[in-house]
Amino acid sequence: MTTRILFATALATAAATASPAEARMFSPETFTLDNGMQVVVVTNRRAPVVSHWVWYKVGTADSPAGKSGLPHFLEHLMFKGTETLEPGEFSRTVARNGGTENAMTSSDFTAYFQNIAKDRLEVVMRMEADRMANLRLTDEVVLPERDVILEERRSRVDNDPSARLYEQMSAAQYLNHPYGDPIIGWFHEIEGYSREDALDFYETWYAPNNAVLIVVGDVDAGEVRPLAEATYGQIPAAAVPARDRLDEPPQEAARRVVLEDARVAQPTLARTYLAPSQNQAGWETAHALDLFAEILGGGTTSRLYRELVVDKQLAASAGAYYRGNALDATTLRLYATPRAGVELEELETALDAVVRRTLVEGVDADELERAKTRMQAESVYARDSLGGAARIFGAALTTGLDVEDVERWPERMAAVELRSSWNGSTPPHVRCSSRAAPSPGCCGRPRAPIGARPGDTMRNVFLGVVMTTTLAFTSSGDAQSAASVEEVVSPGGIHAYLLHEPAVPMLAMSFLFEGGAQYETAEQAGLARMTAALLDEGAGDMDSQAFRGALEDNAIRLSFDADRDHLTGELRTLTANRELAFDLLRQALSAPRFDAEPIERIRAQIQAGLKRRLNDPNVISRRSFFATAFPEHSYGHPAEGRIETVAELDRDALVAFTAAQLARDKLHIGVAGDITAEELAPALDRIFGELPASSPAPDVAAVEPAGGRTVVENQAVPQSVVTFGHGGIDRRDPDYYAAYVANYLLGGGGFQSRLMQEIREKRGLAYGAYSYLLDADKAPLWMGGVATNNEDVAESIRLVREQVASVAAGEITPDELDGAKTFLTGSFPLRLTSNAQVAQLLRSMSAQGLGRDYLDRRNGYIEAVTLDDVKRVAGELFDPDDLLFVVVGRPEGVEG
Numbered sequence: 001m002t003t004r005i006l007f008a009t010a011l012a013t014a015a016a017t018a019s020p021a022e023a024r025m026f027s028p029e030t031f032t033l034d035n036g037m038q039v040v041v042v043t044n045r046r047a048p049v050v051s052h053w054v055w056y057k058v059g060t061a062d063s064p065a066g067k068s069g070l071p072h073f074l075e076h077l078m079f080k081g082t083e084t085l086e087p088g089e090f091s092r093t094v095a096r097n098g099g100t101e102n103a104m105t106s107s108d109f110t111a112y113f114q115n116i117a118k119d120r121l122e123v124v125m126r127m128e129a130d131r132m133a134n135l136r137l138t139d140e141v142v143l144p145e146r147d148v149i150l151e152e153r154r155s156r157v158d159n160d161p162s163a164r165l166y167e168q169m170s171a172a173q174y175l176n177h178p179y180g181d182p183i184i185g186w187f188h189e190i191e192g193y194s195r196e197d198a199l200d201f202y203e204t205w206y207a208p209n210n211a212v213l214i215v216v217g218d219v220d221a222g223e224v225r226p227l228a229e230a231t232y233g234q235i236p237a238a239a240v241p242a243r244d245r246l247d248e249p250p251q252e253a254a255r256r257v258v259l260e261d262a263r264v265a266q267p268t269l270a271r272t273y274l275a276p277s278q279n280q281a282g283w284e285t286a287h288a289l290d291l292f293a294e295i296l297g298g299g300t301t302s303r304l305y306r307e308l309v310v311d312k313q314l315a316a317s318a319g320a321y322y323r324g325n326a327l328d329a330t331t332l333r334l335y336a337t338p339r340a341g342v343e344l345e346e347l348e349t350a351l352d353a354v355v356r357r358t359l360v361e362g363v364d365a366d367e368l369e370r371a372k373t374r375m376q377a378e379s380v381y382a383r384d385s386l387g388g389a390a391r392i393f394g395a396a397l398t399t400g401l402d403v404e405d406v407e408r409w410p411e412r413m414a415a416v417e418l419r420s421s422w423n424g425s426t427p428p429h430v431r432c433s434s435r436a437a438p439s440p441g442c443c444g445r446p447r448a449p450i451g452a453r454p455g456d457t458m459r460n461v462f463l464g465v466v467m468t469t470t471l472a473f474t475s476s477g478d479a480q481s482a483a484s485v486e487e488v489v490s491p492g493g494i495h496a497y498l499l500h501e502p503a504v505p506m507l508a509m510s511f512l513f514e515g516g517a518q519y520e521t522a523e524q525a526g527l528a529r530m531t532a533a534l535l536d537e538g539a540g541d542m543d544s545q546a547f548r549g550a551l552e553d554n555a556i557r558l559s560f561d562a563d564r565d566h567l568t569g570e571l572r573t574l575t576a577n578r579e580l581a582f583d584l585l586r587q588a589l590s591a592p593r594f595d596a597e598p599i600e601r602i603r604a605q606i607q608a609g610l611k612r613r614l615n616d617p618n619v620i621s622r623r624s625f626f627a628t629a630f631p632e633h634s635y636g637h638p639a640e641g642r643i644e645t646v647a648e649l650d651r652d653a654l655v656a657f658t659a660a661q662l663a664r665d666k667l668h669i670g671v672a673g674d675i676t677a678e679e680l681a682p683a684l685d686r687i688f689g690e691l692p693a694s695s696p697a698p699d700v701a702a703v704e705p706a707g708g709r710t711v712v713e714n715q716a717v718p719q720s721v722v723t724f725g726h727g728g729i730d731r732r733d734p735d736y737y738a739a740y741v742a743n744y745l746l747g748g749g750g751f752q753s754r755l756m757q758e759i760r761e762k763r764g765l766a767y768g769a770y771s772y773l774l775d776a777d778k779a780p781l782w783m784g785g786v787a788t789n790n791e792d793v794a795e796s797i798r799l800v801r802e803q804v805a806s807v808a809a810g811e812i813t814p815d816e817l818d819g820a821k822t823f824l825t826g827s828f829p830l831r832l833t834s835n836a837q838v839a840q841l842l843r844s845m846s847a848q849g850l851g852r853d854y855l856d857r858r859n860g861y862i863e864a865v866t867l868d869d870v871k872r873v874a875g876e877l878f879d880p881d882d883l884l885f886v887v888v889g890r891p892e893g894v895e896g
Helices: 012-017 070-077 089-096 118-133 139-158 161-173 195-205 221-230 283-297 303-311 344-361 365-381 386-397 403-407 409-415 527-534 544-553 575-590 596-613 617-629 643-648 651-661 677-688 736-748 754-761 790-808 814-826 828-832 835-847 854-863 867-877
Strands: 007-009 029-032 038-043 049-056 100-105 110-117 211-217 268-275 315-322 330-338 416-418 430-434 465-475 478-489 495-500 506-514 557-562 566-574 667-673 709-714 719-727 766-774 781-789 884-889
Touching: 029 221, 038 221, 038 386, 049 118, 049 386, 070 100, 070 110, 070 139, 070 195, 089 100, 089 118, 089 814, 110 118, 110 386, 110 828, 118 211, 118 221, 139 161, 139 195, 139 719, 139 766, 139 781, 161 268, 211 386, 268 344, 283 303, 283 315, 283 330, 283 344, 283 365, 283 409, 283 416, 303 315, 303 330, 303 344, 303 544, 303 596, 315 596, 330 344, 365 409, 365 544, 365 566, 386 403, 403 409, 409 416, 478 677, 495 677, 495 835, 506 575, 506 835, 527 557, 527 566, 527 596, 527 651, 544 575, 557 575, 566 575, 566 835, 575 677, 596 643, 596 651, 617 709, 617 719, 617 781, 617 884, 667 677, 667 835, 719 790, 736 754, 736 766, 736 790, 736 814, 736 854, 736 867, 754 766, 754 781, 754 790, 766 790, 781 790, 790 867, 790 884, 814 828, 814 854, 814 867, 828 835
Parallel strands: 038 211, 495 667, 709 884
Antiparallel strands: 007 416, 029 038, 049 110, 049 211, 100 110, 268 330, 268 430, 315 330, 465 478, 478 495, 506 566, 506 667, 557 566, 719 781, 719 884, 766 781
16 A cells, blocks of 8 residues: 655746745846856855855765765865875965865765855865865874774764764665665775775766856856956866666655663654655645645644644654755654653554645645744844855756756745545554653754755934944054944933844844853753743734744744853844744733643753763763863853753742843843844834843852863763863953963864864774853853764873863974964954844953954954963963863763
8 A cells, every 4th residue: 555645836827926026035146157166156245245155066975885985084184285285274364364165065965164254265265176086095194093093983973872873774775775884884895994085986976077167256257257267267177977776666665763771761753754745746846845844843843743742642752854855865854752651652643643634634825824934034033144146056056957946946945736545554664762861952944945954054313322333354554445334322221233124024132131151040940941931932912823934934033041141032023024023022021921731841952952962972971071160150050951950840930930030131132134223213112112121130150160070970981972062261251362262272173273283183982072261150061062982081091181181281393373363353244244144243351341342343352462472361261270171072081
């Protein structure tokens, strides 16, 4: 018996739904070089920066037999040098030019990208073209990088039951097709990689006619074409083999994968159905499947969530998603996490019933149109970043689609009609239930059109006041563009920083209330987080489902969170819906309902998440660090709470916490997007004006962290996780910028940092090693981390101490300082390329008391730092003897 799901489209409806001009996504310019390399240029003039990507039409599904994950290995090795570039010189050059970079591999593509000032575009194009044709490898760089890949696998897969489960699911889902192999590769096959394997693969697949160049930012095709011709255009085309892959045979039996792991306390059910990709079946089927997944499990008003989580209270979470951007057959995935006391079998039966009923009864026209509205809003939000456009085009063009498939996405989505027929049988599928803990976060449906996913990777106010500062982006000494940052003061005296950016019809608002979990007692641990999670679960006269429905049906994104020092909120809305969005936010802040049903549902979700992370070495390490550093302070309590404390939180506690936290004297706001100061000023009063003027919460004392010891938390994992740190520096301290530079040199500079060079690059001991300054209100910290094989923990800790001691002793060169300052000043404009990013930055400027003209002054602070400043501050800040190390695992030669 088989199941038939019939999807039909009506192109005629498109004309009535959206005009061609309204339906375009990015309006790119495209051309092809003489050697066959396709080029896509998307102009975005909001900042003088560009995002430069090269996508190769080859991924891990094209790996040679017995060499799974080889494309991912080659991705790492592409940073190891050419005939003209020494190993690591590519990354150093990008950093020296104030850029950021990375790469990613999926089953179908490999991509490399740099974000950089527009006048440095030629630099990265020249280097990227160089390594397209002139990669040079030696065993001295290949073999340590192979060890790095093994550590990456231990960290991302072997240490994580969730990742292991989904790896096994994919292997069971695909009977014959290489999509069943993990992107990172099987451990035993990684161990056998050689230099020759990597070079053979490189020479087979890396050619301009097998690549797509995508440039997004402050350029147009007329500027990009001559650069592309002078760099990539000089590389001759090559014979590239067809991507011949094994076909998937008919799947006639269900398979069940059960992964049991002693570390898992929260079981999860996952289900995948083999489904055609857009490349296989066309846009009609793919977009219909997108809508089907959206209706079935795309949000908190979806059928699965509403019935399993809200109505029957069987699940803590449930959802579905479809990933249409694949070259070959893809999957539609369902997932659910049971509530405490609910068996997987009961939950699976209920999930089956929802799917069966949806297929039998179909969906009504109103439900379908609401889903279309939500999906089409993604085409607007996707335009609010540089990387978004690049990812969408890249994923499409490497999986058999073309530019028009992207550009016509909104029009085509509007044209879809959905219907189904069902013959009553159980659908053939892979059912995967588990005592492992796959996180629903890894199952979140891709929200970008075409399903693009990396890897598998700033004027006078009505009755108010406005103060304006002009941010001038400077590159190579010449101001290239400017944006006006305004301080808006509402008639009621509420302040906000605004960057008016009308290019995209949407806006982002980011705000915080000072306080957070620092006000909690030990018995209340998790109260701030639970309060935040409930603020959008019903308000005013709208219960949870009505409130969430108003948000989702109008593509309004509203979320709240809390950490040790803040309760934060994020709002994104289309311009057309902003008045409704502002009213919903007002109600959430001033009239949250805290009804019994959502309290118990959110409690169950938090507890399920806590159970799922109980044995996550990364979570254990960080929680243990704070508990050890602050044994008598609220900072020592886990901000996410404990299972037993969350169980005792009641409505009275939530109401009291909200009354103490949500006050205007603790409020800081940043806004960016399609709204003027004249429009924002009265809106601020409308949204926040009903809140009390001041908070009754008492002040929390500052505290010094305890350090100078090593703690070992014994856990049977193949890779130990190390968190380390000691006291830091206050964000308002005049020496902060010197400390910021010093941290960049030590562990905050990615591949340019001492820790990364010594631990990863030279010795291959870890996938990453890092450090950062944590601006905690009551106890600023300097922290870092590394994850490494159990037998290498002692050596990694020794290297951390060694480098901390070296920097503290002032062993810093002028060249290091120059490199750090160049990167930290040159990369700053990269933080201002989306409304969401800008809103968060403006909010932080307010909260940290940096002033409305901070963006003008910020790089000057970095430039003013001298070598003597860095040496002096490093000597005062860093102390290897005061370091607290927390190790989770079974480290050899390390005693707690």
